Amino acid sequence: MARLLRRSKSSEVRVMIDRSRIWTGSLNETALAGRPKPSAGFYDTTLRDGEQAVGVVFGVEQKLEIAKLVDGLGVGRIEAGFPRVSDEDKEAIKAISAAGLKAELWGFARAIIEDVAAVADLGLKHLVIEAPISDAKLGALEVAREIVLKRIKDAVAFGAKNGLHVAFFGVDSTRADLEFFETAYKTAIEAGAIELAIVDTLGIACPEAVDFLVRRVKSWAGTVPVHFHGHNDFGLATACAVAAINAGASWIHGTIDGIGERAGNANLPEIALTLELLYGIQTGIDLARVRDASKRLRQIASYELEPWKAAVGRNLFIRETGAVAAQFHIPQAIEPYSSELLNTPRGIVLGKKSGAASIAIKCSELGIEAPPGAHARLLAEVKKLAMAKRRLLSDAEFLELARQVS
Numbered sequence: 332m333a334r335l336l337r338r339s340k341s342s343e344v345r346v347m348i349d350r351s352r353i354w355t356g357s358l359n360e361t362a363l364a365g366r367p368k369p370s371a372g373f374y375d376t377t378l379r380d381g382e383q384a385v386g387v388v389f390g391v392e393q394k395l396e397i398a399k400l401v402d403g404l405g406v407g408r409i410e411a412g413f414p415r416v417s418d419e420d421k422e423a424i425k426a427i428s429a430a431g432l433k434a435e436l437w438g439f440a441r442a443i444i445e446d447v448a449a450v451a452d453l454g455l456k457h458l459v460i461e462a463p464i465s466d467a468k469l470g471a472l473e474v475a476r477e478i479v480l481k482r483i484k485d486a487v488a489f490g491a492k493n494g495l496h497v498a499f500f501g502v503d504s505t506r507a508d509l510e511f512f513e514t515a516y517k518t519a520i521e522a523g524a525i526e527l528a529i530v531d532t533l534g535i536a537c538p539e540a541v542d543f544l545v546r547r548v549k550s551w552a553g554t555v556p557v558h559f560h561g562h563n564d565f566g567l568a569t570a571c572a573v574a575a576i577n578a579g580a581s582w583i584h585g586t587i588d589g590i591g592e593r594a595g596n597a598n599l600p601e602i603a604l605t606l607e608l609l610y611g612i613q614t615g616i617d618l619a620r621v622r623d624a625s626k627r628l629r630q631i632a633s634y635e636l637e638p639w640k641a642a643v644g645r646n647l648f649i650r651e652t653g654a655v656a657a658q659f660h661i662p663q664a665i666e667p668y669s670s671e672l673l674n675t676p677r678g679i680v681l682g683k684k685s686g687a688a689s690i691a692i693k694c695s696e697l698g699i700e701a702p703p704g705a706h707a708r709l710l711a712e713v714k715k716l717a718m719a720k721r722r723l724l725s726d727a728e729f730l731e732l733a734r735q736v737s
């Protein structure tokens with residue numbers, strides 16, 4: 332049975348992955364044998380930290396559409412926005428709040444009373460209160476440690492007094508002095524925070540460091556839920572998220588496609604794919620929808636993705652090489668999992684790297700009956716043209732070559 336991962340509301344989702352379509356072999360199972368299978372909820376921050384990607388500006392309608400997309404994926408929590416940024420952000424939060432989404436909605440605020448009041452005024456019940464806690468950040472802002480502790484205490488206490496469910500989020504916590512880290516988080520708890528987010532603002536923590544920090548916080552925070560908010564500056568955001576979950580984190584922050592500042596945020600669909608397929612952990616994320624969600628977000632935010640990007644890349648199930656085409660009839664020989672899990676077709680394209688099987692597959696796909704010996708000539712022509720044009724061939728070009736060769 333699927334584990335329920337939408338933690339916050341009664342209308343929980345169950346998304347079952349057809350495990351017969353996962354062809355990852357038994358190595359992971361052997362290596363992970365006997366280990367517990369932890370679970371964690373997904374906290375989407377596409378609307379706030381995702382919008383921090385350079386040049387991205389979401390309008391109210393777009394934020395609402397993105398919130399619905401993310402909700403449709405099955406995340407437990409959505410960070411609806413940071414109201415102090417603009418009136419438009421406030422309008423977007425109102426629109427999202429009125430949309431009747433299944434996910435729990437969260438607001439974002441600095442450790443500043445006016446920021447917290449802005450979240451409360453919009454009727455949100457849950458918020459993250461953030462404050463810098465590394466000396467690098469505090470130094471840049473010219474804020475002393477004692478001052479930030481006071482700001483944390485006052486802002487969290489104000490939120491708690493106003494009935495808000497507060498998570499404290501220590502910006503740059505992975506570069507903070509460990510003792511001061513603990514002081515800052517304990518200050519937040521004493522002031523009324525009931526959840527804690529560990530924040531790898533610059534994506535500098537290796538997975539082992541994330542494991543260390545999550546376990547360290549859990550050792551003194553008891554049952555307080557711990558979040559992990561990661562960035563991808565070293566390409567390790569997914570590995571760090573997995574490390575955080577294995578160490579006991581309850582909530583993983585991230586965005587669709589990992590959209591965000593610099594190298595981006597942790598990529599929630601990629602983490603879901605990893606947990607489901609490599610760790611056998613059910614996430615509640617509907618993998619069949621992630622490619623459509625990614626495609627729509629790319630249209631809205633006007634960015635391109637590498638075609639080989641995990642989970643959502645355009646080329647994941649498109650194959651050119653002849654050696655792979657020769658095995659195309661047995662998908663598990665050439666794929667880690669079935670394209671059907673991501674609700675996308677597989678296909679063969681023709682180019683420099685085509686082989687005899689590529690030609691046979693394409694002929695059958697296009698209903699071309701080539702005479703004996705024609706396939707070899709056709710293959711030679713395909714390679715020649717692809718090298719001359721330095722690209723793949725279109726079906727129309729292939730049909731023309733087939734006509735010339737027959």
Ligand SMILES: CC(=O)SCCNC(=O)CCNC(=O)[C@H](O)C(C)(C)COP(=O)(O)OP(=O)(O)OC[C@H]1O[C@@H](n2cnc3c(N)ncnc32)[C@H](O)[C@@H]1OP(=O)(O)O
Binds near residue numbers: 383415441443
């Ligand atoms: C700043 C953050 O960490 S939020 C995350 C990043 N996100 C963004 O920047 C979103 C877009 N940003 C914006 O729209 C704007 O930059 C805003 C609304 C966030 C800030 O506006 P600004 O005009 O730059 O700053 P504002 O005058 O409101 O606040 C600066 C003060 O906040 C303090 N401050 C900054 N971050 C924090 C924090 N997390 N907690 C407490 N105080 C903080 C500064 O020390 C400064 O204090 P001072 O006035 O005593 O010197």
Ligand SMILES: O=C(O)CCC(=O)C(=O)O
Binds near residue numbers: 380530532533562
């Ligand atoms: O200070 C910021 O950029 C916002 C907080 C955040 O999302 C982070 O620290 O990763």
